[in-house]
Amino acid sequence: MSQGPEDWTPRQYDVHHRTTYTYEGPVESCFERGFLAPRETPSQRVLSNEVVISPDPQVMTEHVDHFGNHSFYVEIQTAHNELIVEKRSRFEVHWPQPDLAALDRWTVASAAAELLESAEAVERVGHLLPSPLVQPAPEVVDYCRSVIGPDMPLGEAILALTRGIYRDFAYKSGVTTVRTTLPELLELRQGVCQDFAHLAIGCLRSLGLPTRYVSGYLETQPPPGQVKLAGADASHAWASVMVPGGGWVDLDPTNDHLADSRYVVTAWGRDFRDVSPLKGVVFAEAAGASTLNVAVDVTRV
Amino acid sequence: MTSSLNPAAAAAPAGASSGVLADYRGRLGDHGPDPLLGSDELIAGGDVRPTQLLLADAIEAMGQGGLLAARAETRRLVHDDGIRYGVGGIDGIRDRHWRLDPLPVVLTSEEWSGLERGIQQRATLLAALLEDLYGDRLLLRRGVIPAEVVLGHPGFLRQVDGIRSRGGLVLGAHDLGRDTDGTWRVLADRTSAPSGAGYAMANRRVTTRVLAGLHRSTELARLRGFFHTMSAAVREAAPPTSEVPRVVLLSPGPMSETAYDQSFLASLLGFPLAESDDLMLRNGRVWLRAAGRLEPVDVVLRRVDPEYCDSLDLRADSQLGLPGLVEATRQGNVTVANPLGAQVLENPGLAPFLPAVAQALLGEDLQLAGKPAWWCGDRDGLAHVLANIDRLVLRPIATGGEVEAQLGGHLSAEGRDRLRRRIESEPWAWIGQEPLPLSTTPVVTPTGLTPGRLVLRTFWAERDGERHVMPGGLARAATGPSQLHVSNSGGAIAKDVWVLAPETAEAGWGDPGVRPDLVAVRPRAVVAPRVADNLFWLGRYAERAEAAGRILRVCDDLVEDHAARPGTPGEQAMRALLAAATAITRVPGDPAQPRQHVRTMVSDPLQSGSLRYAADRLGDAAQRVRDQLSQDIWHVLSRLDRTLAHVPSDEHQLQPRLYDVLESLLAVSGVIAESMVRDETWGFLDGGIRLERAQFTVALLASTIAHERPPIIDGQLTEAVLEVGESILTHRRRTVAGEGPVWPIHSAVSLLLLDKGNPRSVAFSVDRLVEDLRLVGDDVLAAKAEALADHIARVDLVEACTGDRSGLGEILAEVRATLHAVSDDLTRRRFARKTSQRTLPISWAVTS
Numbered sequence A: 001m002s003q004g005p006e007d008w009t010p011r012q013y014d015v016h017h018r019t020t021y022t023y024e025g026p027v028e029s030c031f032e033r034g035f036l037a038p039r040e041t042p043s044q045r046v047l048s049n050e051v052v053i054s055p056d057p058q059v060m061t062e063h064v065d066h067f068g069n070h071s072f073y074v075e076i077q078t079a080h081n082e083l084i085v086e087k088r089s090r091f092e093v094h095w096p097q098p099d100l101a102a103l104d105r106w107t108v109a110s111a112a113a114e115l116l117e118s119a120e121a122v123e124r125v126g127h128l129l130p131s132p133l134v135q136p137a138p139e140v141v142d143y144c145r146s147v148i149g150p151d152m153p154l155g156e157a158i159l160a161l162t163r164g165i166y167r168d169f170a171y172k173s174g175v176t177t178v179r180t181t182l183p184e185l186l187e188l189r190q191g192v193c194q195d196f197a198h199l200a201i202g203c204l205r206s207l208g209l210p211t212r213y214v215s216g217y218l219e220t221q222p223p224p225g226q227v228k229l230a231g232a233d234a235s236h237a238w239a240s241v242m243v244p245g246g247g248w249v250d251l252d253p254t255n256d257h258l259a260d261s262r263y264v265v266t267a268w269g270r271d272f273r274d275v276s277p278l279k280g281v282v283f284a285e286a287a288g289a290s291t292l293n294v295a296v297d298v299t300r301v
Numbered sequence B: 001m002t003s004s005l006n007p008a009a010a011a012a013p014a015g016a017s018s019g020v021l022a023d024y025r026g027r028l029g030d031h032g033p034d035p036l037l038g039s040d041e042l043i044a045g046g047d048v049r050p051t052q053l054l055l056a057d058a059i060e061a062m063g064q065g066g067l068l069a070a071r072a073e074t075r076r077l078v079h080d081d082g083i084r085y086g087v088g089g090i091d092g093i094r095d096r097h098w099r100l101d102p103l104p105v106v107l108t109s110e111e112w113s114g115l116e117r118g119i120q121q122r123a124t125l126l127a128a129l130l131e132d133l134y135g136d137r138l139l140l141r142r143g144v145i146p147a148e149v150v151l152g153h154p155g156f157l158r159q160v161d162g163i164r165s166r167g168g169l170v171l172g173a174h175d176l177g178r179d180t181d182g183t184w185r186v187l188a189d190r191t192s193a194p195s196g197a198g199y200a201m202a203n204r205r206v207t208t209r210v211l212a213g214l215h216r217s218t219e220l221a222r223l224r225g226f227f228h229t230m231s232a233a234v235r236e237a238a239p240p241t242s243e244v245p246r247v248v249l250l251s252p253g254p255m256s257e258t259a260y261d262q263s264f265l266a267s268l269l270g271f272p273l274a275e276s277d278d279l280m281l282r283n284g285r286v287w288l289r290a291a292g293r294l295e296p297v298d299v300v301l302r303r304v305d306p307e308y309c310d311s312l313d314l315r316a317d318s319q320l321g322l323p324g325l326v327e328a329t330r331q332g333n334v335t336v337a338n339p340l341g342a343q344v345l346e347n348p349g350l351a352p353f354l355p356a357v358a359q360a361l362l363g364e365d366l367q368l369a370g371k372p373a374w375w376c377g378d379r380d381g382l383a384h385v386l387a388n389i390d391r392l393v394l395r396p397i398a399t400g401g402e403v404e405a406q407l408g409g410h411l412s413a414e415g416r417d418r419l420r421r422r423i424e425s426e427p428w429a430w431i432g433q434e435p436l437p438l439s440t441t442p443v444v445t446p447t448g449l450t451p452g453r454l455v456l457r458t459f460w461a462e463r464d465g466e467r468h469v470m471p472g473g474l475a476r477a478a479t480g481p482s483q484l485h486v487s488n489s490g491g492a493i494a495k496d497v498w499v500l501a502p503e504t505a506e507a508g509w510g511d512p513g514v515r516p517d518l519v520a521v522r523p524r525a526v527v528a529p530r531v532a533d534n535l536f537w538l539g540r541y542a543e544r545a546e547a548a549g550r551i552l553r554v555c556d557d558l559v560e561d562h563a564a565r566p567g568t569p570g571e572q573a574m575r576a577l578l579a580a581a582t583a584i585t586r587v588p589g590d591p592a593q594p595r596q597h598v599r600t601m602v603s604d605p606l607q608s609g610s611l612r613y614a615a616d617r618l619g620d621a622a623q624r625v626r627d628q629l630s631q632d633i634w635h636v637l638s639r640l641d642r643t644l645a646h647v648p649s650d651e652h653q654l655q656p657r658l659y660d661v662l663e664s665l666l667a668v669s670g671v672i673a674e675s676m677v678r679d680e681t682w683g684f685l686d687g688g689i690r691l692e693r694a695q696f697t698v699a700l701l702a703s704t705i706a707h708e709r710p711p712i713i714d715g716q717l718t719e720a721v722l723e724v725g726e727s728i729l730t731h732r733r734r735t736v737a738g739e740g741p742v743w744p745i746h747s748a749v750s751l752l753l754l755d756k757g758n759p760r761s762v763a764f765s766v767d768r769l770v771e772d773l774r775l776v777g778d779d780v781l782a783a784k785a786e787a788l789a790d791h792i793a794r795v796d797l798v799e800a801c802t803g804d805r806s807g808l809g810e811i812l813a814e815v816r817a818t819l820h821a822v823s824d825d826l827t828r829r830r831f832a833r834k835t836s837q838r839t840l841p842i843s844w845a846v847t848s
Helices: A108-118 A121-126 A138-147 A154-168 A182-188 A193-206 B007-011 B020-028 B050-080 B109-133 B147-151 B197-210 B212-216 B224-236 B259-269 B325-330 B340-346 B348-362 B379-387 B413-425 B529-562 B569-585 B594-603 B611-624 B632-645 B655-675 B680-703 B711-724 B728-737 B744-754 B762-775 B779-793 B806-830
Strands: A011-037 A044-054 A059-064 A070-076 A080-093 A211-218 A235-243 A247-252 A263-269 A278-284 A290-300 B037-040 B105-107 B171-178 B184-190 B247-250 B279-282 B285-290 B293-297 B299-302 B335-337 B373-375 B393-396 B430-433 B438-445 B448-463 B466-469 B474-478 B493-499 B836-839
Touching: A011 A044, A011 A211, A011 A263, A044 A070, A059 B325, A070 A080, A080 A263, A108 A154, A121 B147, A138 A154, A138 A182, A138 A193, A154 A193, A154 A247, A182 A193, A193 A211, A193 A235, A211 A247, A211 A290, A235 A263, B020 B050, B020 B448, B050 B105, B050 B197, B050 B212, B050 B438, B050 B448, B050 B632, B105 B109, B109 B171, B109 B184, B109 B340, B109 B348, B109 B448, B109 B466, B147 B348, B171 B224, B184 B340, B184 B448, B197 B212, B197 B224, B197 B259, B197 B448, B197 B474, B197 B493, B224 B259, B224 B299, B224 B448, B224 B466, B247 B259, B279 B293, B285 B325, B325 B335, B325 B340, B348 B373, B348 B393, B348 B430, B373 B379, B379 B413, B379 B430, B438 B474, B438 B493, B448 B493, B529 B569, B529 B594, B529 B611, B529 B655, B529 B680, B529 B711, B529 B806, B569 B594, B569 B680, B569 B711, B594 B611, B611 B632, B611 B655, B632 B655, B680 B711, B680 B744, B680 B762, B680 B806, B711 B728, B711 B744, B728 B744, B744 B762, B744 B779, B744 B806, B762 B779, B762 B806, B779 B806
Parallel strands: B037 B438, B105 B493, B171 B438, B247 B299, B299 B335
Antiparallel strands: A011 A070, A011 A080, A011 A278, A011 A290, A044 A080, A059 A070, A211 A235, A211 A263, A235 A247, A278 B836, B171 B184, B171 B448, B279 B285, B285 B293, B373 B430, B393 B430, B438 B448, B448 B466, B448 B474, B474 B493
């Protein structure tokens, strides 16, 4: 996916995200947790957000979670065979282009040392320690050192890691799951955006740089000459690394560049576990199968 | 404790000396240098400590013989009270007995009041710390505690961040050990779901019976008042909207290691024990499921580990909690005590920083501290720990994982190097702490008093801003080679803790919680489907065991008399009754070996129809509803268990054993009948008994006298059936008096099927069943049972018994079918479990 100056201009997006669970047998009740409203960030403003759930929930509450995300709790106590959770949000997005050259005055190691001195402890440590899906592993350290090192200039290193993962791993869905570990991913050499984000996080943390996992969306273009199909977009994930001076740089190893104004943020945390878009528990008489269907449209307004 | 305080008694024990203490003194010097071993509780400098004279005198007076007798008595009482710990055995439910030493740990009131203040301060401190960690986190932001120590601990639950839990830390416990200089120091804080308060009370009940004399002559603080306070503290943590708060004690179930502690504590506090299945979450609230209705729950006293409490927000694979519980606490609809995030305080990594935290939060010096500790995430700390690795205890911040705390000096050179590398690779995750040399206390063993390393668990509850400490606790003593941990799971033996009352003790000392109870109206008891189910089966298995005992006793009698005389009418009657017993128990056997077969039916624990099997299930069902039953039942069940454990071989008489079994089972019925209020719980339990008895009697009649046989055999068989049905005496008396039917068959059918006055008859059982079903509030089923009673009442005795008796067979078949239908309906309507829960798949294949 190419990137040009036009991708850093301000713009507005409508994002429509519909999740449908279809059950084989009737479900008596269900409990859901999801991030049904996007967070505000320095690069985006949320103009509107609307949530529609079918069947009507008995309880829907919202709170700001540990990471500052808008977390929703949904409880449905009426029997149903199908659950639809629909979210429509309008955003104003404008990402400033990170000044990587300015970051190059630090090396990776000196940036880590600077953060140790100056960054707020909870924010820094919270994103530096191992997390459920990003556990320290010698394989991750080895891979990281093959791409970047502590003495590399910081801006250069961020870009090199983004490129390195893009180069070394093939994008292929269905190979990995939420249970795939980083050493397994390094063995497989293929995966999806969550895997690549986790690997980038593991590498950067191993060098002392606090890094978080960002969950959101990305505007995509249809192949040349084709019309964009409804529902063909998808949710997306990337990594965001803390840099000296109080900022974060968002890198997308799946697409080989830094996040630009085509990126919309839903939530962030230490890894996927903290910001799983929607998860749930159902009570049902029979242990029937369920199918999950997700349709996403990211439309420029 | 007055006269024996005379120091002379200790200085010159020579005359009365039994030598036990002299031996013990000798053993104290037995060990070489040991960093984990300190002073002794009883003896100092070769003499009995002045504070321990009372206990020392008692020990000397008892002598080794008396001590061993006390030890045996303690064991017997522990068995009889059914005090258990841990799980084991073939089905995982028949667990181990609690191990308790008869000798208490004695602490003076002066010492205790100092310790109490230390505990109160520490409790206050931890409560304030918890609030900060899930609130502003100022302590982390200001560097009083390094953020790694908290954020890297698995007990820090981000999912509950920001929830203001009403009541905060409602209760807590601390494991303490006494340092060489005599001060108590903290080994560990138990703040998440502390266990052991129930065991402490159980220990007290046993110890005071075993050492009744010593107990009488000692003024010691009572424990009861603490449970009053604790109960009130938990109730008062309810959301302010609830006028009459309902509390449940959430248990992981009877498979839990401390299941006894949980159910005993529940009964001491007056709260029902509940498992996940008994509860449900609806409309953001927690409800107790009762048949046909839901009762709101205001406080969940939690004994389930926090991460298992909510499969939506915490561990998705847990079936022990309720999805949505975290959210319900966030909305303030329910209080979970202690709060779900409280495990973060059990973090050993906090130890180096607590003195500074006490200054920051309370502006006070920490009174009750652990041994000095260093955090390895700090450059100087790491250097100190690595330089002293061979004399320090190395503790990972995250306990319970694959790595445990270790004493550097206990490791090989190689092991120390491995540990060193491990610490260097993740220094923030480790602390090094000076080992605590524990004091020793005498433990009664067959070879004399043996020093055991002592750990004391103390308990507190917070009420109205004040921390009330249990005046006593749960002591554990380990007599084995010094190991870092002293725990019940590690084989330590428990001890009661006697806190002596001050000389000026006023009445009610130690009972700060006894005051007019806030809750005048207790919420009506609710019987959850799981509880109802277990009560019903408790009744059924008690009755099934008794019925098996009765028929097998008569079988055995016939076998003894007739087995050796093939072809005689007696032998044929014996075969017929054996066939009936086989049909009823479904325990197969060799017809050529009737003696063996009877024994198999009695004692095979794996045959689901055997007497032993029914008795085992009776015990299991009782365990599952322990909080509903009188304490007395454990004594009887323990005896039943012992009686059935060893059934005599073929050559020996079975009869005396069967009489013992029946006696125990009658005692079970007696305890149940005399100790239970006639409410819903009774309805389920007695309903089980009545249904089982009616079904058994119907099956007995159907497989014996409902068939035509030569009169001489029929007569003998009918008498045997009357004997099984405990009605032979009535039959004979009536026959002699010319009152009853002339034919034995008429008499049997009359007495065992139709007679509403005979407690052994089907008609009587069905009448009782009708009452029971009314008690449980199921009028539809009660009507169905009543119709059955009417049907039985209309049976024509003479007509039923004429000809080939197929008429009787048909009647019995109908009755049997209706009884089955009632049982099935009851199961479906009243014992239904929650539908199964599953986590929806999360997929990330649907992304770019």
